[in-house]
Amino acid sequence: MDAPIQANEQLVYRRPSRLTDTITHYCPGCTHGVAHRLVAEVLDELELSDKTIGVAPVGCAVFAYNYLDFDFAEAAHGRAPAMATGIKRIYPDRIVFTYQGDGDLASIGMAEIVHAAGRGENITVIFINNAIYGMTGGQMAPTTLPGQKTTSSPNGRDVETMGLPFKMAEILGPMQGSAYVVRRSLHNVKEINRAKKAIRIAFQTQQAALGFSMVELLSSCPTNWGLSAPAALKWIEDHMLPYYPLGDYKTLPEVAALK
Amino acid sequence: MTIQLLKGNEAIAEAAIRAGVEAYFGYPITPQTEVLEHMAKRMPELGRVFLQAESEVAVINMVYGAACTGARVMSSSSSPGISLMMEGISYIMGSQVPCVIVDVVRGGPGLGNIAPAQGDYFQIVKGGGHGDYQAIVLAPATVQEAIDLTCLSFDLAEKYRTLVFVLLDGSLGQMMEPAELPPMKPVNRARPAWALTGSGDRPRNIITSIYLVPEEGEAFNRRLQDKLQLIQQAEVRYTEYETRNADYLVVGFGTAGRVAQTAVKQARANGVRVGLFRPISLFPFPEKRLEELSRQVRAMLVVEMNAGQMVQDVRLAANGRVPVEFYGRMGGMVPFPDEVYEAIQRLSAASAA
Numbered sequence: 001m002d003a004p005i006q007a008n009e010q011l012v013y014r015r016p017s018r019l020t021d022t023i024t025h026y027c028p029g030c031t032h033g034v035a036h037r038l039v040a041e042v043l044d045e046l047e048l049s050d051k052t053i054g055v056a057p058v059g060c061a062v063f064a065y066n067y068l069d070f071d072f073a074e075a076a077h078g079r080a081p082a083m084a085t086g087i088k089r090i091y092p093d094r095i096v097f098t099y100q101g102d103g104d105l106a107s108i109g110m111a112e113i114v115h116a117a118g119r120g121e122n123i124t125v126i127f128i129n130n131a132i133y134g135m136t137g138g139q140m141a142p143t144t145l146p147g148q149k150t151t152s153s154p155n156g157r158d159v160e161t162m163g164l165p166f167k168m169a170e171i172l173g174p175m176q177g178s179a180y181v182v183r184r185s186l187h188n189v190k191e192i193n194r195a196k197k198a199i200r201i202a203f204q205t206q207q208a209a210l211g212f213s214m215v216e217l218l219s220s221c222p223t224n225w226g227l228s229a230p231a232a233l234k235w236i237e238d239h240m241l242p243y244y245p246l247g248d249y250k251t252l253p254e255v256a257a258l259k
Numbered sequence: 260m261t262i263q264l265l266k267g268n269e270a271i272a273e274a275a276i277r278a279g280v281e282a283y284f285g286y287p288i289t290p291q292t293e294v295l296e297h298m299a300k301r302m303p304e305l306g307r308v309f310l311q312a313e314s315e316v317a318v319i320n321m322v323y324g325a326a327c328t329g330a331r332v333m334s335s336s337s338s339p340g341i342s343l344m345m346e347g348i349s350y351i352m353g354s355q356v357p358c359v360i361v362d363v364v365r366g367g368p369g370l371g372n373i374a375p376a377q378g379d380y381f382q383i384v385k386g387g388g389h390g391d392y393q394a395i396v397l398a399p400a401t402v403q404e405a406i407d408l409t410c411l412s413f414d415l416a417e418k419y420r421t422l423v424f425v426l427l428d429g430s431l432g433q434m435m436e437p438a439e440l441p442p443m444k445p446v447n448r449a450r451p452a453w454a455l456t457g458s459g460d461r462p463r464n465i466i467t468s469i470y471l472v473p474e475e476g477e478a479f480n481r482r483l484q485d486k487l488q489l490i491q492q493a494e495v496r497y498t499e500y501e502t503r504n505a506d507y508l509v510v511g512f513g514t515a516g517r518v519a520q521t522a523v524k525q526a527r528a529n530g531v532r533v534g535l536f537r538p539i540s541l542f543p544f545p546e547k548r549l550e551e552l553s554r555q556v557r558a559m560l561v562v563e564m565n566a567g568q569m570v571q572d573v574r575l576a577a578n579g580r581v582p583v584e585f586y587g588r589m590g591g592m593v594p595f596p597d598e599v600y601e602a603i604q605r606l607s608a609a610s611a612a
Binding site for chain 1: 281282284308310312313314316317318320321322323324325326327328330332346347350354455456457458459460463464465466467468469
């Protein structure tokens with residue numbers, strides 16, 4: 001709980017209004033918590049917290065609503081963009097976002113995400129890319145890097161038989177309905193600050209009804225990568241950044257004009 | 260109100276509109292496409308939601324999302340499309356959000372054909388998706404009944420917070436008959452307390468089907484089963500024809516029941532004391548009334564447009580008291596009344612012997 005502020009103290013940092021006071025179930029060093037916090041901070045700052053509906057995925061973030069105190073629906077694996085579409089079509093004036101991992105979004109939910117972007121569905125997607133299936137214990141994902149060892153690619157991802165990883169921001173950015181599609185990373189403070197700005201623009205894009213917005217966030221999975229928390233952040237930098245370049249893959253002029 | 264000549268699929272779509280459906284999501288598949296087409300034209304005219312999705316998988320999840328807002332929402336499809344929806348249907352039942360799905364059944368399995376069939380009985384009535392659930396299933400036999408049951412299905416869906424299926428076959432979807440549509444009801448935009456509305460002035464709502472702790476999972480399942488019991492007590496629907504002094508009983512739902520009625524008339528005219536029992540609610544199944552009838556008649560004949568699916572439920576109701584025979588056509592074939600008449604004759608002859 002928040003301690004009372006003393007006379008000689010100033011409150012400079014606090015939990016966002018819609019981030020719950022809950023013990024986390026995420027592993028030490030996992031960046032889901034950072035991503036959750038950024039979403040809650042941005043929605044507070046934009047004063048959208050009272051009109052937001054979230055859609056949780058299947059994966060480690062299945063209980064996103066334990067931390068994010070909004071009206072929430074729990075989708076079937078990969079189907080969050082379709083579910084969010086149903087909600088948004090009923091309530092065009094509410095803010096509707098999905099929070100999805102890479103197995104959810106880029107594998108089983110590929111059709112739903114591509115068509116949501118194609119329709120220019122006015123929703124925001126927070127896409128956590130950690131190059132692995134986390135909740136099921138570290139299997140190969142569509143985003144697993146070439147040569148990366150997982151429990152279902154014990155000898156490393158063989159691109160001859162499994163193909164190359166999907167680059168979702170590059171796939172969805174060029175789509176006609178996309179208004180704002182970017183990739184950011186959560187591996188250091190500078191990049192976290194940039195990620196927050198992107199999340200802010202994404203929600204503003206939806207607020208201005210400009211179309212589909214997605215922020216892909218390169219994230220850590222120390223447990224399933226078999227690394228310590230600091231080593232996992234370094235692994236993002238050394239291994240994920242070269243394959244998944246950070247950048248803006250679609251910014252409509254109207255989005256660029258947003259303040 | 261006026262009686263009009265209406266095609267089954269279009270009548271269902273217009274009935275749903277007049278019942279105040281707020282959103283329709285769909286995907287083209289024969290023989291239900293006229294529902295989608297009617298909605299495509301009418302819903303935007305009325306300022307309501309129409310969306311053609313990329314697949315039935317997406318359709319059912321759009322329905323799921325829209326249903327979470329407490330809006331009246333529906334879709335329609337035909338057998339292979341319904342198979343694709345089964346995942347989402349299980350989630351909808353696990354989340355207890357109301358919606359209506361129309362299944363205009365075609366021949367199967369697999370791609371099958373676009374001819375009328377009743378081969379989806381197991382899939383629709385017994386569950387179809389994973390886990391312990393049963394949706395309410397209403398099976399019309401005429402265009403008028405399709406209209407009336409479509410309107411009723413929304414009320415039942417909301418009353419019990421459940422999915423309601425309207426189950427018919429391709430012939431009823433495609434046929435034109437005189438029927439009367441209900442007056443237009445306005446869309447009800449009041450939302451129930453459990454709905455997701457993104458409103459900051461109350462504690463938030465969560466709609467989920469996950470119960471990680473087995474004890475909680477079981478407690479939730481018990482609540483679902485309690486609800487099914489209520490439905491079984493209150494929502495049984497059927498119709499009977501010439502059963503009062505019947506020695507034999509023909510049982511059939513939807514189009515098969517309608518064909519059987521012609522055969523029953525023919526048999527009655529030839530002195531066979533036979534009656535017809537047509538279940539309208541397939542879940543809840545009218546087992547009590549069938550049990551009563553099994554104490555009255557000498558034998559039963561179940562007629563279906565499949566390899567024999569509902570016959571299992573009739574046998575459970577009869578519980579060995581009388582022989583329960585089966586006559587069916589399948590793969591898109593509809594029985595002729597003459598065939599059913601012959602089956603009735605065989606039944607009475609065997610019983611006499």
